[in-house]
Amino acid sequence: MVSPSISKKVDFLVVGGGPVGLLAANLIVQAGLSVRIVDIEYEPNHWGRGDWIHGRTLELLERAGLEDELLKTGVKVDKMSSYMNGELQKEIPFVPEETESKHEYLLCVGQHITESSLQSQLSNHDVQVERPSTVVSMNRDQSKDSEYPITATIMHLQEGNSTEDVQCKYVLGCDGAHSDIRQQLGIVNEGETSETHAGVLDALIRTNFASRKEVCIVQSDHAKTISMFPRENGLTRLFVHFNENEHEQRKEQHNRNKIQLEDIQREAKRALLPHRIEFLGILYWSVYVVGQRYASRLDSKDQRVFLCGDAAHSQSPTLGQGVNTGFGDVFNLIWKIVMVERGQLDRKYLSTYHSERWPVAQNVLKIDKIAAKAAAGHQSADYCEVVEKHRLFTAGYGISYENNKHDDVSLVWDSGQDGLKLDYYMKPGMRAPNFKVFGYKTGKKTRLFDVIASHEQAPRWLSYTLFVLANDLRSTHDVVSMFLNETSKAASLLPPTNIVIVTTSTADQVSAYKNLMDTDRIVIDKLNQAQCHRAYHNRASGFSNEEENVQIVLVRPDGYIGTIIRSDDAILLSNRILMIRLQQ
Structure with a gap:
C-alpha cells in the first residue's frame, strides 16, 4: 500500500x-x-x-x-586520439582551448x-x-x-x-x-531510425594498447571503427560501429535477430591490431539501433x-x-x-x-x-573530423539561445540602446564563461562564479547575477557607485540577484574606492590581458584599459547571458536592468 x-x-x-x-x-x-x-x-x-x-x-x-x-x-x-592501423594519427584536447571553465x-x-x-x-x-x-x-x-x-x-x-x-x-x-x-x-x-547498428560493452580488459586513459577512435583497413574510453573502477567501454545494413545481412546469413557479444569482441580485437586485447570480464553489453x-x-x-x-x-x-x-x-x-x-x-x-x-x-x-554515419563507414578520419568540428557544441559550451525579435516572449534581450552596434565577442544567449580573476580581498586567484558561491545563501541556480565590468575604477567609480545605489533602491522589484564588480584596476587603486562597494564582491581582471573585459567588449572599438564605459552583464540563473548593456550613464544602466526585469 x-x-x-x-x-x-x-x-x-x-x-x-x-x-x-x-x-x-x-x-x-x-x-x-x-x-x-x-x-x-x-x-x-x-x-x-x-x-x-x-x-x-x-x-x-x-x-x-x-x-x-x-x-x-x-x-x-582531457584529450582524444585517433589511430589508424595501430599508429597515432591525431591528438586533440577534448574541450577547445579557448573555453574558460574549471x-x-x-x-x-x-x-x-x-x-x-x-x-x-x-x-x-x-x-x-x-x-x-x-x-x-x-x-x-x-x-x-x-x-x-x-x-x-x-x-x-x-x-x-x-x-x-x-x-x-x-x-x-x-x-x-x-x-x-x-x-x-x-x-x-x-524523426527516423536507420539500419545502422553499433555494439557496446563495458569490460575489465588487459591490453598493451597504450592510450587507455583517453577517448580513442581506432580504425584499420580490415576492421570496423571502434571507440574506447576509460570508466570508473578500472573499466573500459568499447563501441563497435557496424556498417549500414550489416545487421540485416547478418540476420539473413545467421538466422539471428541481433549482433552477438562475440562479434563485438572480435571486431575490437581486429581494430586494435597489432596490439592485443583480452577480455577478463564483461559487465554489460548491448546492441543499439542508430536513430x-x-x-x-x-x-x-x-x-x-x-x-x-x-x-x-x-x-x-x-x-x-x-x-x-x-x-x-x-x-x-x-x-x-x-x-x-x-x-x-x-x-x-x-x-x-x-x-x-x-x-x-x-x-x-x-x-x-552525421557522426553516426561517419562512424559506421570505414573512414575514421571523417569521424574524427566530425567530432573535432562539433566538440564545442557537444561539450555543451557552444550551446546558446537566440533572441527571437519576432517573439515578445523571450528571456534573451538586446540592450535596447539605440545606435549601439552590439557586435560583442560575447552575446546575449551565450553561456557566461567562468573566467579566472583575482579576489580583491584575498589577493588569490579565483573564478567569477566562485565569488558568488562563497556568499550566497540560496542555490546559485535560483539567482540572477550582475557582472559590473567597471574597467579602471579611477575613471568609472562615480558611474559604478551610482549604479549600485540605484540598483539597491530597486532591490524589492528584482528577484534574487548577485552583484560582482570586475575591474582592471590594481589592488592599490581599488583601495581608494573600497568604501563605495562590497569588497568581498570585487575581483581584479588582470589575467591574460584582462580576458574578462576583452571577451565582453565591443568588437568595433576594441578593448583598452583606458575605456570609460561600464558594461553590465545580466546572467540568468542557468548561467546564460540574458543581456549586455554598455554605457557611461549610471541611471541609464540601472533603468535598462529594471525595465528588462519588470517586463517579466
Missing part, C-alpha cells in the same frame, strides 16, 4: 526515475517545493547506458551543488553512479522513487483559479495494479524514448506538462549527448517554473522552454546523425 504520509497534493509529479527525473526532483526540493517521482521499472538498471558527463553539464551540476560525488568517482579525460574535460562515470548520487541527495529530503508505478491518465481542472489543475491517476504495479489520484501543479515527463506522457499529450514523435527522433513539442498547451530528456529527443550514444541534453532541459526549465510560482516571472515565459530547448535538440540530432 502507498504510505498514508505521501501527499495526494504536490507541486510536481515527475514521471521517470532515471538521471533526468532525479535531477529535476533534486532541483524541485532545493527550491522548497513538493514532489513525487514514479518509475515503471521494478528497480534501477545497474549497468550500461549513458556514462559521459560533459564539462558544461558539470558546471550546471555545480550550480546546484550536485557534482562532488561524481567528480570523486569518475575518470577525467571543467575542461570529459567525465566518464557510469549512469548507475549518477543515479545513485542523485537519489542519495534526494533521500535527504525524504523523497524516494516509487517503483513500479506509472501515470495512466491526466485530467485537467479548467477553472482558472485552480491551485492544482492536474489530477494524475497513478497505477502501482506491485500492489495488484491499485490506483490513486494525485493532484499536482505540474507534470514532468522524464520517462524515456517510449514516453507514455508524450503519448497521453498526443505529441507526435518525429534520431524528437517530439514535435516539448510542452502542453497550458504549460503544465513538460517533456525532458529522451522523452523529448533521442539519439544514438555516439557522442554521449543523451544525459547531457536531458540535464540541460531540466536546468532550463525548473528555475523558470520556480520563479513563476514565487511571482517573480510571468507565466507566459514558460513557453521559452520549448522555444529555447527545441532548437538545441534539433542541432544535437543533426550532429549525431
Whole structure:
C-alpha cells in the first residue's frame, strides 16, 4: 500500500526515475517545493547506458551543488586520439582551448553512479522513487483559479495494479524514448531510425594498447571503427560501429535477430591490431539501433506538462549527448517554473522552454546523425573530423539561445540602446564563461562564479547575477557607485540577484574606492590581458584599459547571458536592468 504520509497534493509529479527525473526532483526540493517521482521499472538498471558527463553539464551540476560525488568517482579525460592501423594519427584536447571553465574535460562515470548520487541527495529530503508505478491518465481542472489543475491517476504495479489520484501543479515527463506522457499529450514523435547498428560493452580488459586513459577512435583497413574510453573502477567501454545494413545481412546469413557479444569482441580485437586485447570480464553489453527522433513539442498547451530528456529527443550514444541534453532541459526549465510560482516571472515565459530547448535538440540530432554515419563507414578520419568540428557544441559550451525579435516572449534581450552596434565577442544567449580573476580581498586567484558561491545563501541556480565590468575604477567609480545605489533602491522589484564588480584596476587603486562597494564582491581582471573585459567588449572599438564605459552583464540563473548593456550613464544602466526585469 502507498504510505498514508505521501501527499495526494504536490507541486510536481515527475514521471521517470532515471538521471533526468532525479535531477529535476533534486532541483524541485532545493527550491522548497513538493514532489513525487514514479518509475515503471521494478528497480534501477545497474549497468550500461549513458556514462559521459560533459564539462558544461558539470558546471550546471555545480550550480546546484550536485557534482562532488561524481567528480570523486569518475575518470577525467582531457584529450582524444585517433589511430589508424595501430599508429597515432591525431591528438586533440577534448574541450577547445579557448573555453574558460574549471571543467575542461570529459567525465566518464557510469549512469548507475549518477543515479545513485542523485537519489542519495534526494533521500535527504525524504523523497524516494516509487517503483513500479506509472501515470495512466491526466485530467485537467479548467477553472482558472485552480491551485492544482492536474489530477494524475497513478497505477502501482506491485500492489495488484491499485490506483490513486494525485493532484499536482505540474507534470514532468522524464520517462524515456517510449514516453507514455508524450503519448497521453498526443505529441507526435518525429524523426527516423536507420539500419545502422553499433555494439557496446563495458569490460575489465588487459591490453598493451597504450592510450587507455583517453577517448580513442581506432580504425584499420580490415576492421570496423571502434571507440574506447576509460570508466570508473578500472573499466573500459568499447563501441563497435557496424556498417549500414550489416545487421540485416547478418540476420539473413545467421538466422539471428541481433549482433552477438562475440562479434563485438572480435571486431575490437581486429581494430586494435597489432596490439592485443583480452577480455577478463564483461559487465554489460548491448546492441543499439542508430536513430534520431524528437517530439514535435516539448510542452502542453497550458504549460503544465513538460517533456525532458529522451522523452523529448533521442539519439544514438555516439557522442554521449543523451544525459547531457536531458540535464540541460531540466536546468532550463525548473528555475523558470520556480520563479513563476514565487511571482517573480510571468507565466507566459514558460513557453521559452520549448522555444529555447527545441532548437538545441534539433542541432544535437543533426550532429549525431552525421557522426553516426561517419562512424559506421570505414573512414575514421571523417569521424574524427566530425567530432573535432562539433566538440564545442557537444561539450555543451557552444550551446546558446537566440533572441527571437519576432517573439515578445523571450528571456534573451538586446540592450535596447539605440545606435549601439552590439557586435560583442560575447552575446546575449551565450553561456557566461567562468573566467579566472583575482579576489580583491584575498589577493588569490579565483573564478567569477566562485565569488558568488562563497556568499550566497540560496542555490546559485535560483539567482540572477550582475557582472559590473567597471574597467579602471579611477575613471568609472562615480558611474559604478551610482549604479549600485540605484540598483539597491530597486532591490524589492528584482528577484534574487548577485552583484560582482570586475575591474582592471590594481589592488592599490581599488583601495581608494573600497568604501563605495562590497569588497568581498570585487575581483581584479588582470589575467591574460584582462580576458574578462576583452571577451565582453565591443568588437568595433576594441578593448583598452583606458575605456570609460561600464558594461553590465545580466546572467540568468542557468548561467546564460540574458543581456549586455554598455554605457557611461549610471541611471541609464540601472533603468535598462529594471525595465528588462519588470517586463517579466
